[in-house]
Amino acid sequence: MCGIVGYTGYRDAFPVVVKGLKRLEYRGYDSAGIALHNQSLQVYKKMGKVADLEEHVVGKNIAGRTGIGHTRWATHGEPSDRNAHPHLSASGKLAMIHNGIIENYNQLKQELLQKGYQFISDTDTEVLLNFIDEIKENNHCSLEEAVRIALKRVTGAYVILLIEQDNPDTILAARKGSPLVIGVGKGEHFLGSDASPMLEYTKEVVYVNDYELAIIRPDELILKNLGNEVLTPYVQKLDIELAAIEKGGFDHFMLKEIFEQPQTIYDCLRGRLDAQKNKITLSGIEQYAKEICSANRIIMVACGTSWHAGLTAEYIFEECCRINVEVEYASEFRYRNPVIHPGDVIIAISQSGETADTLVAIENAKAKGAIILGVVNVVGSSIARISHAGAYTHAGPEIGVASTKAFTAQLAVLSMMALKIAQLRGTMPAERISYLLSELEEIPGKVQQILNDIAPIQSIAEKYAAARDFLYLGRGYNFPVALEGALKLKEISYIHAEGYPAAEMKHGPIALVDDQLPVVFVATRDSYHEKVISNMQEIKARKGKVIAVVSEGDETAISLSESAMIVPVCDEMLAPLLTVIPLQLLAYYIGVARGCDVDKPRNLAKSVTVE
Numbered sequence: 001m002c003g004i005v006g007y008t009g010y011r012d013a014f015p016v017v018v019k020g021l022k023r024l025e026y027r028g029y030d031s032a033g034i035a036l037h038n039q040s041l042q043v044y045k046k047m048g049k050v051a052d053l054e055e056h057v058v059g060k061n062i063a064g065r066t067g068i069g070h071t072r073w074a075t076h077g078e079p080s081d082r083n084a085h086p087h088l089s090a091s092g093k094l095a096m097i098h099n100g101i102i103e104n105y106n107q108l109k110q111e112l113l114q115k116g117y118q119f120i121s122d123t124d125t126e127v128l129l130n131f132i133d134e135i136k137e138n139n140h141c142s143l144e145e146a147v148r149i150a151l152k153r154v155t156g157a158y159v160i161l162l163i164e165q166d167n168p169d170t171i172l173a174a175r176k177g178s179p180l181v182i183g184v185g186k187g188e189h190f191l192g193s194d195a196s197p198m199l200e201y202t203k204e205v206v207y208v209n210d211y212e213l214a215i216i217r218p219d220e221l222i223l224k225n226l227g228n229e230v231l232t233p234y235v236q237k238l239d240i241e242l243a244a245i246e247k248g249g250f251d252h253f254m255l256k257e258i259f260e261q262p263q264t265i266y267d268c269l270r271g272r273l274d275a276q277k278n279k280i281t282l283s284g285i286e287q288y289a290k291e292i293c294s295a296n297r298i299i300m301v302a303c304g305t306s307w308h309a310g311l312t313a314e315y316i317f318e319e320c321c322r323i324n325v326e327v328e329y330a331s332e333f334r335y336r337n338p339v340i341h342p343g344d345v346i347i348a349i350s351q352s353g354e355t356a357d358t359l360v361a362i363e364n365a366k367a368k369g370a371i372i373l374g375v376v377n378v379v380g381s382s383i384a385r386i387s388h389a390g391a392y393t394h395a396g397p398e399i400g401v402a403s404t405k406a407f408t409a410q411l412a413v414l415s416m417m418a419l420k421i422a423q424l425r426g427t428m429p430a431e432r433i434s435y436l437l438s439e440l441e442e443i444p445g446k447v448q449q450i451l452n453d454i455a456p457i458q459s460i461a462e463k464y465a466a467a468r469d470f471l472y473l474g475r476g477y478n479f480p481v482a483l484e485g486a487l488k489l490k491e492i493s494y495i496h497a498e499g500y501p502a503a504e505m506k507h508g509p510i511a512l513v514d515d516q517l518p519v520v521f522v523a524t525r526d527s528y529h530e531k532v533i534s535n536m537q538e539i540k541a542r543k544g545k546v547i548a549v550v551s552e553g554d555e556t557a558i559s560l561s562e563s564a565m566i567v568p569v570c571d572e573m574l575a576p577l578l579t580v581i582p583l584q585l586l587a588y589y590i591g592v593a594r595g596c597d598v599d600k601p602r603n604l605a606k607s608v609t610v611e
């Protein structure tokens, strides 16, 4: 959570930093602020979005070639001007921004209070900043030395960027547990929580690792560890284009990302799937083939939408690979002292690759001897780097806070993984694998077919936009899709929505049904179809409003639905790749109809880097 940006070079820092902050707003938008070195340190900050900050500085002096900026997702202290970053140290000589949580901040605060320090904000950041300031003043040491000493006392996660009154063109950065990318230009350097703030200036980047500290000047990048050893920065080339992080004519990133799915699924399959040759190339799986084939179980670890992808994959893996699969919320798994044996295979699923709970869960499992396979979207992210092997989802930057294209790309990768493992273990007839591979190849075209006719979904959205609650029901492969549909709706429209296995409805949720309740069935033709049709009848008998995602040509399901969203026919195992699309669109159009900021839903952030 929180986005950080830094710039030092020959350009005016303000526009570079502000543009970068706008690209990182998906990480939090409770407040925004910037500190510039302009003879002295100038700090401007404002509760609200980056646009509010821009308004706030109108008429003010925003010159300066070195600057740091922050967009906040509040943890310690409510969203307010006072709690917004950057913070200024008590001496007035340091300005700092921070992404993460300082867990022992209270202990450090007590020490500083006893020394007479006073605090303006409620943040852990201001405590760490003054802790650094105090060490620097007391020891008469450099800022770099003070930061090194301070960080040895700190528990928690951080990326910090500091600028100093006495060092006009220098930014000091340090990282543990939160992401930090440095862009290397000619006579200039950029910093960001991800690479998006620097894309139009440079494609050369350095991903900073935990416990590393960087001293950055226009012409110099010095990377060290906390033991003061100089490290050689590993400069990588980015292969993202600017267009990938712009709206490209769509009203919202979420809509753009929904419409990108034929391409993103295609990109994910490209070079890996060759249905004609019956071949799946996944080097990560091939590398660990022996261990995966002999594993007793696979554990999927993830959060939110990625967890739903894991749950869908449980059905697919069990069917294809005949192996026991467990699906775990990373936040529960990491604290539970789970039983992990050397050789257990853990699949960590994450769009951002930075979700704190998922990261720590796999760190713990790795320490116990498990093999970690990452299914991650962001290249070079922490989860990708900590995994033994894996497969990127190649969905491109996902900026809308509600995850859409990342989910279908995860499903595509996980389906290929399951089929590959089935081939290796010999657990599924070759003809069935071959059939599923050609079905998988047809998915991008079928998604496009759904997107070609969204008018019915738009009118369903208009009809039900005022509803108070929604129920989503599905069975088998479509049960996790019901959960995902409900999550999408609640996060962007703030309508209360619940997902259930359709048969569970009779065990409680049916009590909610009346003539006001829209009940969304994910009811494509599959092995459970007749049962789901009965469930639809049961809802209708109680006057619930049946909305259903149905297979093309399924007149029974269509006639039972007050409103139907039609998807092309496909094998039931791959149906979630299609059935989720109308649910994403339904949530999107309901959110828009209710006037919600669908790209930046309240209280959420794209990348949950706090526990």
Ligand code: M6R
Pocket: 303, 304, 305, 306, 307, 349, 350, 351, 352, 353, 354, 355, 358, 401, 402, 403, 404, 491, 604, 606, 607, 608
């Ligand atoms: O980056 P990750 O996939 O690890 O993120 C996990 C969840 O935070 C994420 O899926 C979240 O639930 C989204 N807002 C869902 O749309």
